[in-house]
Amino acid sequence: MSERVLVEVVDHIAHVRLNRPDKLNALDLPMFEAINAAGDRVAADPSVRAVVLSGEGRSFCSGLDFLSFVQSGQEGQDRLLGERVGPANLAQRVAWVWRELDVPVIAALHGHVYGGGLQIAMGADIRIATAEARLSVLEIKWGLIPDMGFTRTLMGTVRPDVLAEMTFTGAPMSGEAAVAAGLVTRLAEDPLAEALDLAKVIASKNPDAIRANKRMIREAPALSTAEAFELESALQIGVLGKPNQLEAVAANLQKRQPVFSKTRS
Numbered sequence: 001m002s003e004r005v006l007v008e009v010v011d012h013i014a015h016v017r018l019n020r021p022d023k024l025n026a027l028d029l030p031m032f033e034a035i036n037a038a039g040d041r042v043a044a045d046p047s048v049r050a051v052v053l054s055g056e057g058r059s060f061c062s063g064l065d066f067l068s069f070v071q072s073g074q075e076g077q078d079r080l081l082g083e084r085v086g087p088a089n090l091a092q093r094v095a096w097v098w099r100e101l102d103v104p105v106i107a108a109l110h111g112h113v114y115g116g117g118l119q120i121a122m123g124a125d126i127r128i129a130t131a132e133a134r135l136s137v138l139e140i141k142w143g144l145i146p147d148m149g150f151t152r153t154l155m156g157t158v159r160p161d162v163l164a165e166m167t168f169t170g171a172p173m174s175g176e177a178a179v180a181a182g183l184v185t186r187l188a189e190d191p192l193a194e195a196l197d198l199a200k201v202i203a204s205k206n207p208d209a210i211r212a213n214k215r216m217i218r219e220a221p222a223l224s225t226a227e228a229f230e231l232e233s234a235l236q237i238g239v240l241g242k243p244n245q246l247e248a249v250a251a252n253l254q255k256r257q258p259v260f261s262k263t264r265s
Helices: 029-043 066-071 073-082 090-100 116-122 138-142 160-169 175-181 191-203 207-222 225-239 243-254
Strands: 005-010 013-018 050-055 105-109 112-114 126-129 134-136
Touching: 005 029, 013 029, 013 191, 029 073, 029 090, 050 116, 050 191, 066 073, 073 090, 090 116, 105 116, 105 191, 112 116, 116 134, 126 175, 126 191, 134 175, 138 160, 207 225, 207 243
Parallel strands: 013 050, 050 105, 105 126, 112 134
Antiparallel strands: 005 013
């Protein structure tokens, strides 16, 4: 694993840390590659039940390292925009890989959450930020459009008029305003501590049900009513009566902590 991104798994929680603090965790080609590799590593670990995304130093992520992007030339641009894994290219996947995971992802946001950094954060299921964090769809500063999963993360999360103003102007928004706009789940003085605490709560629940919940939340909005109801039933049948669900019942009745088994390969 590149030192650009650090991954540590403890007690079923994967802590993924963007680690380019001297550049406010700005995204150059090695950072794109390292984030994708981190997502793949977490996806391959059956012990992981929750993920926390954070940034080292003064900011979560200040977005694209534009100078590095220009210096990478056509070859670098082709790699970012041309190489695909599933539906996403390398640039899009740094956000989409967290949506693809079958376990919940919590982003802890502070400092700059700009451009690509915001799009990565929007790949998480839950976002906790400081009131002083600054969030921006910054791509217009460079004469660009947001293209790192924007159409499947920010769109549908934020009101179209709010999203339009942010996208057309690149103006930053405070953490407090971001909560009101729907970009951020809630505020905390220490988002990382709050995210890790929340991850512990999630990791203590039936992992089969947690994964089914994430799939339902992710897929149901695009389905018809009949299809959504069918998905609910299918997911419930996949959980009901299985060892981890029975363990959740037994632990509750016996007033003890549950001990769940690994169910992913």
